[in-house]
Amino acid sequence: MAKIPRPKSAAPTVLRSTADFARHVGLARTTVSRVINGQPGLKQKTIDRVQRALAETGFTPNAHALHLKGKRTAMIGICMEDLLTPPAVRKLAALQRLLRDRGFSSLIEVFTPGAGRDVVRHFLSMRVEAVVFIGHFHREEIEARIAELIAHGTPHLVIDHYGLKNANTVSLDRSAGMVALLNHLLDLGHRSFGLLGIARAPESRSDRMTGINAALRSRGLDFDEATISLDHLHERRNDFDYGRKLAGNFMALPQRPTALLALNDAIGVGALRGLHDAGVKVPREISVAGFNNQDFGSMTTPTLTTIDQNIEATIATAAEVILAQLGAPARAKPLVHMIEPALVVRESTGPARSA
């Protein structure tokens, strides 16, 4: 590679090392290092001189060399299921902020299926102090990654994916969320429920099934009789359109449910739209509920009843769990934290039509 001639501007040649920098200031490397690290026994004059040069040149000690000398990396690896799910991104934002306030920087990666091993290896090669996973993952793959981390002695935490073997987790109590929602609707006289995206489901959904079941049973209702699912009609997606289409399918049924429960707010809002297009009045003719309490749910017509995830509590707990593990001896038993959700009643739920 041909050498690029240095520009002859007024700006000093870029300083790449403490040696360069010490030469530039006219002091010993040792002295410079002591100033930078705030060690005692230096003349104020020397300190000022170095500080000024530091500000002028913008010299920054090489973090990699610092780490080699034993300085902690103060980095946390955060592995996201994706960056396109708003509630997950809200958690990321909150966690990143909390960690930064505590002096940690976040190394953020997306866990594309099959590439989990690469992501974790990258984190380990960077010697992160802990790894946090946010989202819902392929069970076997993430369990393998967590086993690796444990073997490696690197603390971990999984946010949102409940029920993983040997994993430290912080998750929303989705079962309790469904119980709250069902009780609200049962109190309104509803006895038959259409499930949008909730049935036939991977783990995080089955928590919900547990909740639905429990709520129904406590009122003496049978799950199979009280619920109906049409998820098999479309390829499963988590977006507006999936809800819109499914709502249409429910309306075409001879025996319509009186309430629709959606996996999330996007599907719920899509259902509202589908019902609107079909000329069905919500909540007069049918009630609709979402999950997650995303912001747009308060802007639809009608506004959407939903379950709030309590993201602040989730992330506060997560940060605590992560930070407590740092430098502490590895725990024998995994830590499992549950976060309580909150029911948010809006306009989309009302008394059952023919209760």
Add this chain to the structure above:
Amino acid sequence: MAKIPRPKSAAPTVLRSTADFARHVGLARTTVSRVINGQPGLKQKTIDRVQRALAETGFTPNAHALHLKGKRTAMIGICMEDLLTPPAVRKLAALQRLLRDRGFSSLIEVFTPGAGRDVVRHFLSMRVEAVVFIGHFHREEIEARIAELIAHGTPHLVIDHYGLKNANTVSLDRSAGMVALLNHLLDLGHRSFGLLGIARAPESRSDRMTGINAALRSRGLDFDEATISLDHLHERRNDFDYGRKLAGNFMALPQRPTALLALNDAIGVGALRGLHDAGVKVPREISVAGFNNQDFGSMTTPTLTTIDQNIEATIATAAEVILAQLGAPARAKPLVHMIEPALVVRESTGPARSA
């Protein structure tokens, strides 16, 4: 600090260095290093032995040491205005993905006002190969950061903040977006426009003003007569509620505009909600347009006319610009790229009431 006793499990003691690992495999450090780096002249048997041990132990060479020895960091610093603006996060997600495909990892930080210096210094201490800013920043602060990066010889790019001195930028042509929107509405007979969050504005907004002005003038209309702004009535925010309140204010006016132009879709959707609450029919009585083409805009009643940001093109260009700068001599002139937006006509705009 008390030493933590190593667990006596079957798992081998954690291997922290090539020295440890070489001892574990029973080979010389040099040999191990050569296998890891795929150098020629090794017996297949040795290669297999090392590979197997690598897989078994999960040993990862220390990235910091690698870098010290001259390996490039392959890291790009990405500095976000925040992680709560969905279009910005969509750009982050797309950029992170493109960079990862090219073998770069992303170091993501949030640029809290006043802490920009720290963020950039952290990036530099990590020896990132380039720094990308996504969003809209305090002008002087970001210009100072960019000057530092240039002095430092580290490539940079700003996505979305147009018009910065000496900065490489990729930005949406918001002026062209407003022209397209205005022409659409002018063709529908609209002659008076309420501006929601667009006026009295920092740079990125003034691009819009330029576009509005140009479109109006080309039809012989005067800006001051044709537009009205009520932004002074509330503290400026970018959310649904701001739009909802402002829409109410516009309806209370003796001389109502026939169309409302919102800074973004959230404000636009909020306006739809405010109009709905006030019993005003959209678009029969008034038209509403947003900006950004966020997903929820197609779920409201009515659906929202807006401008699409063409995020794919933005990020493809951004990745190209960044990667082209790596290892290339610094350019004398900043690179300025403009991305063309696209008009998305939906239900919220229609013929002017009394055209």
Add this chain to the structure above:
DNA sequence: CTGAAAGCGCTTACAG
């Protein structure tokens, strides 16, 4: 206050 030295974890010639 300065300077020379050791060592963090690696790779890469260099000599066996």
Add this chain to the structure above:
DNA sequence: CTGAAAGCGCTTACAG
């Protein structure tokens, strides 16, 4: 194939 050595950029005793 192995081993000893140098050196990347730093900090931290250690001796002046």
